[in-house]
Amino acid sequence: MSRKYFGTDGIRGRVGEGVITPDFMLRLGYAAGKVLGDLSGSKRSGHRSILIGKDTRVSGYMFEAALEAGLINAGVDVGLLGPMPTPAIAYLTRTFHARAGIVISASHNPYQDNGIKFFNADGSKLPDQVELDIEAAMDLPMTTSPDLGKAWRIEDAAARYIEFCKASTPWGFSLEGMKIVLDCANGATYHIAPKVFRELGAEVVTLGVSPNGQNINLDCGSTKPRQMQKAVCDEGADLGIAFDGDGDRVLFADRNGKLVDGDQLLFIIAMHRQQFLGGCSGVVGTLMSNYGFELALREREIPFERAKVGDRYVLEKMQANGWKLGGESSGHIICADSTTTGDGVISALQALRAVSDFGESLDQLKGRMKMLPQHMVNVRLAHREGVLENDEVKAAVSAAESELANRGRVLLRPSGTEPLIRVMVEGEKRAQVEELAARIAAVVERVGNS
Structure with a gap:
């Protein structure tokens, strides 16, 4: 049906x-x-x-x-x-x-x-x-x-969830001495997240906690994190945390205001589990997960597999493999040993446990993983049928992969909602990645509009 x-x-x-x-x-x-x-x-x-x-x-x-x-x-x-x-x-x-x-x-x-x-x-x-x-x-x-x-x-719903989030950390866990900028996107975490982090001892500077029905995700939150990044530097904070409107995604900024995305957060959480919690059985990413993330896990002998884009597919592969950790570069992270779905607050707390246990700053921890340049071109087409199977397109992809010499990858993915094909190239050199993506996109555009 x-x-x-x-x-x-x-x-x-x-x-x-x-x-x-x-x-x-x-x-x-x-x-x-x-x-x-x-x-x-x-x-x-x-x-x-x-x-x-x-x-x-x-x-x-x-x-x-x-x-x-x-x-x-x-x-x-x-x-x-x-x-x-x-x-x-x-x-x-x-x-x-x-x-x-x-x-x-x-x-x-x-x-x-x-x-x-x-x-x-x-x-x-x-x-x-x-x-x-x-x-x-x-x-x-x-x-x-x-x-x-x-x-x-249900009058005590918020209080129950706040206690659930705090209970996802070990007894005695404290954020005392840490200054955090918290951007709640004028969304559903506005009355939840500040209480969680304050009650765990952090000094919290809040953004996006005044919803009016029309300002959710408006120039704030994980989709527009610049305000949070700037506030981290202005406030001299240790780090910043930004949620999306419904609280299932999270991104960080380090003490220098540099963005820390979902791939980097997943790596930090996986690395912490491997060193402090008895091991990490494996991590599920997506087709869009950075190749540097895959390489960093491989170096630490942590298994990694890619699912189709979408938290449903990530969770399905996690369950099939019996793994407890997975997510997307957007910051939708699933810690299945803590909860059943992507949870921005709980994922943030897992990353902060790593910062605490390693005794290092967030920028030091993320520095253990080298992100590779990734460039995407959205090609709007008159028709998409048969484009990915076209011999010219296949030849262009093959040529690009040869130039990358097993130190990068090429991905062509049709949009699920628009007449687009997304051309993504990833590798060690930004100029090369951008050139190869443009070259493949030109072929895709010619074939799809002919």
């Missing part, structure tokens, strides 16, 4: 356009209530509820009410969490033994967008078949259940 609504990361789009409307959310809530209710046995069991959380977008109020109405109409009780990070909903779904958790968020996108993501009772993403069943149920007529659900607000 083909998908109508769900993508690899839930449902997402521009508010009021396409499927992202209040009417759609009402029908989605009803369909989800019917499908997930049938999976849980008796409605009067301890698993009758579904939790709803959201980020700070103004449209979240509208969509929360529509989903709540649909779920209640389907006979499901609803626990309202209010503004909470995406990973917090995964955790709280497990904690309250709920049937499922629903997140209203478009993550790092601007406020005009919104979306929906589901977690199952274990705090993991719904199986594909359940998503397809929900899609099918949306075509059913919506009738009022004779056994309507009820709604209540």
Whole structure:
């Protein structure tokens, strides 16, 4: 069965356009209530509820009410969490033994967008078949259940999640003496992250903690970290931490204001596990992970594999290999021995454990890994069919790989949402990488527009 609504990361789009409307959310809530209710046995069991959380977008109020109405109409009780990070909903779904958790968020996108993501009772993403069943149920007529659900607000949700984050560090762990700039992107971590780091002893300088419904991710957070980088230098801080709008991604800046991305953070966490926690079984990256990251892990005999871009694929490969660590260069990091999904706050704490245990600054630790120059060209095409299989394109790629001489790589990847092919080249010399990427892109453009 083909998908109508769900993508690899839930449902997402521009508010009021396409499927992202209040009417759609009402029908989605009803369909989800019917499908997930049938999976849980008796409605009067301890698993009758579904939790709803959201980020700070103004449209979240509208969509929360529509989903709540649909779920209640389907006979499901609803626990309202209010503004909470995406990973917090995964955790709280497990904690309250709920049937499922629903997140209203478009993550790092601007406020005009919104979306929906589901977690199952274990705090993991719904199986594909359940998503397809929900899609099918949306075509059913919506009738009022004779056994309507009820709604209540979970007042201590934030406090529970704060304690969960702090408990991901060992007893006695302290950030006392450390000055941290914290950028919460005017998003869902605005009332969570500052408390976590202050309660662990850090001196915290906050940015992006005044959401107004329209400023989420606006020139701040992990997608726009320059403000955080500058503040680290201005404040004389030890480091900076930036989250995205829904709190599942994190990037750092070192004491010099230099950005530390997801690959570098993963390397630091893996290196810490190998030296202090009894070993690191392996790390999953993506097709876009820096080749220098792969080489640095190889030097330390830590296994590494690449998954397709997307946290779903990273987690699938982690589970297949029995590994506990994986993520993306964007800062979406999964520490599966601490939680079930990417969690910016917990990932940040794991990196800070490494800084503490190694007794070195963040810039010293990241210096143990050499990032290779990586250059990408987005080629917009009239058509993409057959381009990657074209002999001219294959020849251009082969020639570039020969010039790199096993000290770099070439990747051609079609965009999942636009008529683009992304040409990425990675190697030891920036000028060579840029030249090879431009050369391949010219061939791709000629073939795809002919």
